[in-house]
Amino acid sequence: MALKTRLKRIGKRIPPVYWLGGLVNYLKFRRELAREQALYDAKLRHGGATVPPPMLRYRVHRALDEASFVATGPVVAADLLRCLESQGVRLDGLTVLDFACGPGRVVGEMKARSRNCEFHGSDIDPEAIEWAQRHLSQVARFQVNAPAPPTSYADASFDVIYNVSLFTHLDESNQNVWLEELARILKPGGVLLTTVHGKYTLDSCTPEERAELDRYGIAFRVDHKGRFKLDGLPDFYQTTFHAREYIARTWSRYFDILDHVEGGLQRHHDVVLLGRRAVAAQ
Numbered sequence: 590m591a592l593k594t595r596l597k598r599i600g601k602r603i604p605p606v607y608w609l610g611g612l613v614n615y616l617k618f619r620r621e622l623a624r625e626q627a628l629y630d631a632k633l634r635h636g637g638a639t640v641p642p643p644m645l646r647y648r649v650h651r652a653l654d655e656a657s658f659v660a661t662g663p664v665v666a667a668d669l670l671r672c673l674e675s676q677g678v679r680l681d682g683l684t685v686l687d688f689a690c691g692p693g694r695v696v697g698e699m700k701a702r703s704r705n706c707e708f709h710g711s712d713i714d715p716e717a718i719e720w721a722q723r724h725l726s727q728v729a730r731f732q733v734n735a736p737a738p739p740t741s742y743a744d745a746s747f748d749v750i751y752n753v754s755l756f757t758h759l760d761e762s763n764q765n766v767w768l769e770e771l772a773r774i775l776k777p778g779g780v781l782l783t784t785v786h787g788k789y790t791l792d793s794c795t796p797e798e799r800a801e802l803d804r805y806g807i808a809f810r811v812d813h814k815g816r817f818k819l820d821g822l823p824d825f826y827q828t829t830f831h832a833r834e835y836i837a838r839t840w841s842r843y844f845d846i847l848d849h850v851e852g853g854l855q856r857h858h859d860v861v862l863l864g865r866r867a868v869a870a871q
C-alpha cells in the first residue's frame with residue numbers, strides 16, 4: 590500500500606489529526622468545486638452544457654472534471670452489454686432498470702445501443718434524478734427511490750436490472766434488503782447484473798480490512814461522515830469490498846449465481862450476474 594494511504598489510515602485513528610485532515614480535504618474540495626462550477630456556468634450561458642454539473646459528476650465517480658465523466662459512460666455500457674451477452678441476454682425489446690442510475694451516465698449509452706428496449710432509472714439522489722428527468726426524458730423514465738425498500742415498482746416489472754457501483758457502497762444489512770427488493774421487481778427468469786469491489790481493488794485495503802475479508806468475506810470501510818463527506822450522499826454510503834466466496838455463499842439466498850467475472854468492469858470492479866429463479870408451480 591502506498592505511503593500516503595498508510596499515513597491516512599494511521600491519521601484516521603488519532604481524532605485531532607482526523608478532523609484536521611477532514612477540514613483541509615473539505616476546503617480543498619470546495620475550492621476545486623467552485624472552479625469547475627464557474628466553468629460549467631460559463632458553458633451554460635453559451636448553451637453548451639450537455640453533461641450534469643460538477644457535483645453530480647463527482648457523486649458518480651469521485652472526479653470533478655467533465656472529460657472523464659463523458660469518456661466513462663460508453664466503456665461501461667460496452668462492458669455491461671458484453672457480460673449480459675455472455676449469458677445469452679440480448680437487449681432487444683426488453684424492459685430494463687438502471688437501479689442507482691445517478692444522473693444517467695450509463696443509461697444514456699445503453700439506450701443508444703438498445704433503442705427498442707424500455708429503460709427506467711432510479712436513484713436516492715433527487716438532484717441527479719431531476720437532472721436526468723430534464724435532460725434524458727427521451728432515454729428513460731426516472732424516479733427517486735427511498736434509501737430503504739420497497740420501490741414503487743410492481744412485482745416482476747423488469748427483464749433486466751443492472752447497478753453500476755451500488756453494492757460497492759452499502760453495508761451488509763443494506764445489501765440484503767436491496768437484493769430481496771431487486772429479486773421482487775425482477776421477472777422470474779430475469780437477470781440482475783451488479784458490480785462489486787473484488788480482487789482487482791484489494792491493493793487499497795488495509796491489513797485489517799483484508800483480515801475482515803478473510804474472516805467474513807465482506808469488509809465495510811467508513812471514511813468521512815456528515816459535513817466532511819464530500820459527495821453529500823447519506824452517511825450509509827461508504828465503501829465495501831467482497832470476496833468471491835461470500836457472494837456465492839450469501840447472495841445465492843436471493844438469486845442463482847450465473848457468473849462472477851473478476852475485473853469484468855474496466856479491470857476494476859467484478860461483475861456479478863444473478864438470475865431470478867422461476868416461481869415454483871403451485
Ligand SMILES: C[S@@+](CC[C@H](N)C(=O)[O-])C[C@H]1O[C@@H](n2cnc3c(N)ncnc32)[C@H](O)[C@@H]1O
Pocket residue numbers: 648649650688689690691692693694695711712713714717734735736737752753754755758767822826
Ligand atoms: C458510484 S454512483 C454510480 C452511479 C451510476 N450507476 C453510474 O455508474 O453512473 C452510486 C449511486 O448509487 C446511488 N445509491 C446509493 N444508495 C442507493 C439506494 N439504496 N438506492 C438507489 N440508489 C442508491 C447514489 O446516489 C449514486 O448515484
